[in-house]
Amino acid sequence: xxxxxxxxxxxxxxxxxxxxxxxxxxxxxxxxxxxxxxxxxxxxxxxxxxxxxxxxxxxxxxxxxxxxxxxxxxxxxxxxxxxxxxxxxxxxxxxxxxxxxxxxxxxxxxxxx
Amino acid sequence: xxxxxxxxxxxxxxxxxxxxxxxxxxxxxxxxxxxxxxxxxxxxxxxxxxxxxxxxxxxxxxxxxxxxxxxxxxxxxxxxxxxxxxxxxxxxxxxxxxxxxxxxxxxxxxx
Numbered sequence: 001x002x003x004x005x006x007x008x009x010x011x012x013x014x015x016x017x018x019x020x021x022x023x024x025x026x027x028x029x030x031x032x033x034x035x036x037x038x039x040x041x042x043x044x045x046x047x048x049x050x051x052x053x054x055x056x057x058x059x060x061x062x063x064x065x066x067x068x069x070x071x072x073x074x075x076x077x078x079x080x081x082x083x084x085x086x087x088x089x090x091x092x093x094x095x096x097x098x099x100x101x102x103x104x105x106x107x108x109x110x111x112x113x
Numbered sequence: 114x115x116x117x118x119x120x121x122x123x124x125x126x127x128x129x130x131x132x133x134x135x136x137x138x139x140x141x142x143x144x145x146x147x148x149x150x151x152x153x154x155x156x157x158x159x160x161x162x163x164x165x166x167x168x169x170x171x172x173x174x175x176x177x178x179x180x181x182x183x184x185x186x187x188x189x190x191x192x193x194x195x196x197x198x199x200x201x202x203x204x205x206x207x208x209x210x211x212x213x214x215x216x217x218x219x220x221x222x223x224x
Contacts (some may be wrong), residue, residue: 031210040216040218041216042200043200043202090156090157092156099147100162100204101147101159102159102212107155
Protein backbone atom coordinates (compact mmCIF):
# COMPACT_ATOMS: atom_id res chain seq x y z
CA UNK A 1 0.00 0.00 0.00
CA UNK A 2 2.68 2.44 -1.12
CA UNK A 3 4.05 3.15 2.38
CA UNK A 4 0.71 4.17 3.93
CA UNK A 5 -0.35 2.55 7.20
CA UNK A 6 -3.82 2.86 8.70
CA UNK A 7 -4.98 1.71 12.12
CA UNK A 8 -7.22 0.19 13.27
CA UNK A 9 -8.47 -2.07 10.46
CA UNK A 10 -11.90 -2.45 12.04
CA UNK A 11 -13.78 -0.64 14.79
CA UNK A 12 -17.28 -0.63 16.23
CA UNK A 13 -18.39 2.51 18.04
CA UNK A 14 -21.51 3.38 19.95
CA UNK A 15 -23.41 6.54 19.09
CA UNK A 16 -21.79 9.53 20.78
CA UNK A 17 -18.38 7.93 21.27
CA UNK A 18 -15.23 9.48 19.82
CA UNK A 19 -12.20 7.96 18.18
CA UNK A 20 -9.12 8.75 16.12
CA UNK A 21 -8.24 6.97 12.90
CA UNK A 22 -4.50 6.88 12.41
CA UNK A 23 -2.66 7.34 9.11
CA UNK A 24 1.11 7.22 8.82
CA UNK A 25 3.32 7.41 5.73
CA UNK A 26 7.00 6.68 5.33
CA UNK A 27 7.43 8.31 1.90
CA UNK A 28 7.97 11.91 3.09
CA UNK A 29 5.19 13.19 0.79
CA UNK A 30 3.54 16.50 1.55
CA UNK A 31 0.02 15.83 0.29
CA UNK A 32 -2.24 13.59 2.36
CA UNK A 33 -5.97 12.93 2.10
CA UNK A 34 -8.83 11.35 4.02
CA UNK A 35 -11.71 9.78 2.10
CA UNK A 36 -14.79 7.84 3.03
CA UNK A 37 -16.29 5.18 0.80
CA UNK A 38 -19.92 4.12 1.10
CA UNK A 39 -21.43 1.17 -0.80
CA UNK A 40 -22.30 2.08 -4.40
CA UNK A 41 -20.88 5.57 -4.04
CA UNK A 42 -17.68 7.20 -5.19
CA UNK A 43 -14.98 8.16 -2.75
CA UNK A 44 -15.76 11.39 -0.91
CA UNK A 45 -12.99 13.68 0.29
CA UNK A 46 -13.24 14.58 3.97
CA UNK A 47 -10.08 16.61 4.64
CA UNK A 48 -6.71 17.05 3.03
CA UNK A 49 -3.33 18.48 3.93
CA UNK A 50 -0.62 19.99 1.73
CA UNK A 51 2.02 19.84 4.43
CA UNK A 52 2.71 19.86 8.15
CA UNK A 53 0.54 22.46 9.87
CA UNK A 54 -1.72 22.99 6.83
CA UNK A 55 -5.12 21.32 6.48
CA UNK A 56 -8.30 22.11 4.59
CA UNK A 57 -11.85 20.83 4.26
CA UNK A 58 -12.96 18.58 1.47
CA UNK A 59 -16.45 17.74 0.28
CA UNK A 60 -17.84 16.14 3.48
CA UNK A 61 -15.99 17.53 6.56
CA UNK A 62 -18.88 17.77 9.03
CA UNK A 63 -18.40 15.59 12.11
CA UNK A 64 -14.66 15.19 11.55
CA UNK A 65 -11.46 16.98 12.51
CA UNK A 66 -7.85 16.56 11.45
CA UNK A 67 -4.40 17.73 12.44
CA UNK A 68 -1.00 17.52 10.74
CA UNK A 69 1.79 18.18 13.18
CA UNK A 70 4.36 16.10 11.25
CA UNK A 71 4.88 15.10 7.61
CA UNK A 72 4.37 11.44 8.51
CA UNK A 73 1.08 11.50 10.42
CA UNK A 74 -2.41 12.68 9.48
CA UNK A 75 -4.96 11.51 12.08
CA UNK A 76 -8.71 11.82 11.53
CA UNK A 77 -10.81 12.52 14.61
CA UNK A 78 -14.48 11.60 14.91
CA UNK A 79 -16.31 13.45 17.65
CA UNK A 80 -19.76 12.28 18.78
CA UNK A 81 -20.02 9.38 16.35
CA UNK A 82 -23.29 9.00 14.45
CA UNK A 83 -24.67 6.07 12.38
CA UNK A 84 -24.17 8.19 9.24
CA UNK A 85 -20.42 7.89 9.82
CA UNK A 86 -20.53 4.14 9.28
CA UNK A 87 -18.22 3.75 6.32
CA UNK A 88 -14.81 2.63 5.12
CA UNK A 89 -12.16 5.31 5.57
CA UNK A 90 -9.10 5.57 3.36
CA UNK A 91 -6.01 7.66 3.77
CA UNK A 92 -4.05 8.56 0.63
CA UNK A 93 -0.74 10.21 -0.17
CA UNK A 94 0.38 11.91 -3.31
CA UNK A 95 3.65 12.28 -5.09
CA UNK A 96 5.17 8.93 -5.98
CA UNK A 97 6.09 8.57 -9.64
CA UNK A 98 3.50 10.56 -11.59
CA UNK A 99 3.20 13.79 -9.61
CA UNK A 100 -0.59 13.96 -9.44
CA UNK A 101 -1.23 10.34 -8.53
CA UNK A 102 -2.72 9.41 -5.16
CA UNK A 103 -1.77 6.16 -3.42
CA UNK A 104 -4.02 4.63 -0.82
CA UNK A 105 -3.73 2.87 2.50
CA UNK A 106 -5.60 -0.37 3.30
CA UNK A 107 -8.55 1.37 4.97
CA UNK A 108 -10.41 1.35 8.28
CA UNK A 109 -13.92 -0.15 8.40
CA UNK A 110 -15.98 1.74 10.98
CA UNK A 111 -19.44 0.80 12.21
CA UNK A 112 -21.44 3.12 14.48
CA UNK A 113 -24.31 1.45 16.32
CA UNK B 114 -20.74 21.01 -11.80
CA UNK B 115 -17.83 18.60 -12.14
CA UNK B 116 -19.10 15.04 -12.42
CA UNK B 117 -17.93 11.49 -13.19
CA UNK B 118 -20.25 8.66 -14.25
CA UNK B 119 -19.14 5.07 -14.72
CA UNK B 120 -21.00 2.38 -16.65
CA UNK B 121 -22.06 -0.31 -16.36
CA UNK B 122 -22.40 -0.66 -12.59
CA UNK B 123 -21.54 -4.34 -12.89
CA UNK B 124 -20.26 -6.54 -15.70
CA UNK B 125 -20.04 -10.32 -15.80
CA UNK B 126 -17.81 -11.88 -18.46
CA UNK B 127 -16.56 -15.31 -19.27
CA UNK B 128 -12.83 -15.83 -19.10
CA UNK B 129 -11.35 -14.69 -22.41
CA UNK B 130 -14.34 -12.50 -23.33
CA UNK B 131 -13.05 -9.00 -24.05
CA UNK B 132 -15.06 -5.89 -23.17
CA UNK B 133 -14.83 -2.23 -22.16
CA UNK B 134 -15.73 -0.13 -19.14
CA UNK B 135 -16.82 3.48 -19.58
CA UNK B 136 -16.06 6.61 -17.60
CA UNK B 137 -17.89 9.75 -18.71
CA UNK B 138 -16.86 13.05 -17.22
CA UNK B 139 -17.87 16.68 -17.09
CA UNK B 140 -15.18 18.98 -15.77
CA UNK B 141 -14.12 22.52 -16.41
CA UNK B 142 -10.59 21.96 -17.62
CA UNK B 143 -9.21 18.43 -17.26
CA UNK B 144 -5.88 18.15 -15.49
CA UNK B 145 -5.87 14.34 -15.48
CA UNK B 146 -8.03 11.21 -15.51
CA UNK B 147 -7.12 8.30 -13.28
CA UNK B 148 -8.04 4.59 -13.27
CA UNK B 149 -7.78 2.49 -10.14
CA UNK B 150 -8.50 -1.13 -9.32
CA UNK B 151 -10.02 -2.05 -5.96
CA UNK B 152 -10.19 -5.57 -4.55
CA UNK B 153 -12.68 -6.38 -1.76
CA UNK B 154 -11.46 -5.12 1.62
CA UNK B 155 -8.49 -3.29 0.10
CA UNK B 156 -7.60 0.26 -0.80
CA UNK B 157 -7.71 1.43 -4.44
CA UNK B 158 -4.63 0.47 -6.45
CA UNK B 159 -3.37 2.90 -9.08
CA UNK B 160 -3.47 1.72 -12.70
CA UNK B 161 -3.18 4.63 -15.14
CA UNK B 162 -3.15 8.40 -15.54
CA UNK B 163 -4.27 10.01 -18.81
CA UNK B 164 -3.76 13.71 -19.43
CA UNK B 165 -4.98 14.58 -22.92
CA UNK B 166 -7.47 13.39 -25.53
CA UNK B 167 -6.02 10.69 -27.74
CA UNK B 168 -3.67 9.39 -25.09
CA UNK B 169 -3.54 5.63 -24.44
CA UNK B 170 -1.87 3.57 -21.72
CA UNK B 171 -1.48 -0.21 -21.49
CA UNK B 172 -0.69 -2.67 -18.75
CA UNK B 173 -0.94 -6.40 -19.34
CA UNK B 174 -4.57 -7.07 -20.43
CA UNK B 175 -5.74 -3.51 -19.71
CA UNK B 176 -5.70 -0.52 -22.03
CA UNK B 177 -7.04 2.91 -21.12
CA UNK B 178 -8.04 5.53 -23.68
CA UNK B 179 -9.21 9.12 -23.37
CA UNK B 180 -11.42 11.47 -25.39
CA UNK B 181 -12.67 14.94 -24.49
CA UNK B 182 -15.80 13.49 -22.86
CA UNK B 183 -14.98 9.98 -21.72
CA UNK B 184 -12.43 7.30 -21.03
CA UNK B 185 -12.59 3.60 -21.75
CA UNK B 186 -10.83 0.79 -19.95
CA UNK B 187 -10.53 -2.06 -22.43
CA UNK B 188 -9.97 -5.52 -21.03
CA UNK B 189 -8.61 -8.07 -23.50
CA UNK B 190 -8.99 -11.82 -22.86
CA UNK B 191 -9.63 -11.31 -19.14
CA UNK B 192 -8.76 -13.86 -16.48
CA UNK B 193 -10.56 -14.51 -13.18
CA UNK B 194 -7.85 -12.57 -11.35
CA UNK B 195 -8.98 -9.44 -13.21
CA UNK B 196 -12.19 -9.53 -11.16
CA UNK B 197 -12.34 -6.33 -9.09
CA UNK B 198 -14.08 -2.97 -8.94
CA UNK B 199 -12.56 -0.45 -11.34
CA UNK B 200 -12.70 3.19 -10.27
CA UNK B 201 -12.32 6.28 -12.41
CA UNK B 202 -11.47 9.76 -11.09
CA UNK B 203 -10.80 13.13 -12.66
CA UNK B 204 -8.80 16.10 -11.50
CA UNK B 205 -9.93 19.51 -12.64
CA UNK B 206 -7.43 22.19 -13.48
CA UNK B 207 -8.89 24.47 -10.78
CA UNK B 208 -9.07 21.81 -8.08
CA UNK B 209 -5.80 22.04 -6.12
CA UNK B 210 -5.21 18.32 -6.73
CA UNK B 211 -8.59 17.14 -5.46
CA UNK B 212 -10.15 14.19 -7.31
CA UNK B 213 -13.78 13.62 -8.30
CA UNK B 214 -14.65 9.94 -8.25
CA UNK B 215 -17.08 7.75 -10.10
CA UNK B 216 -18.98 5.01 -8.26
CA UNK B 217 -17.05 2.24 -9.98
CA UNK B 218 -17.75 -0.78 -12.19
CA UNK B 219 -17.70 -4.19 -10.54
CA UNK B 220 -16.14 -6.65 -12.96
CA UNK B 221 -16.62 -10.39 -12.49
CA UNK B 222 -14.74 -12.83 -14.71
CA UNK B 223 -16.08 -16.37 -14.60
CA UNK B 224 -13.72 -19.27 -15.36
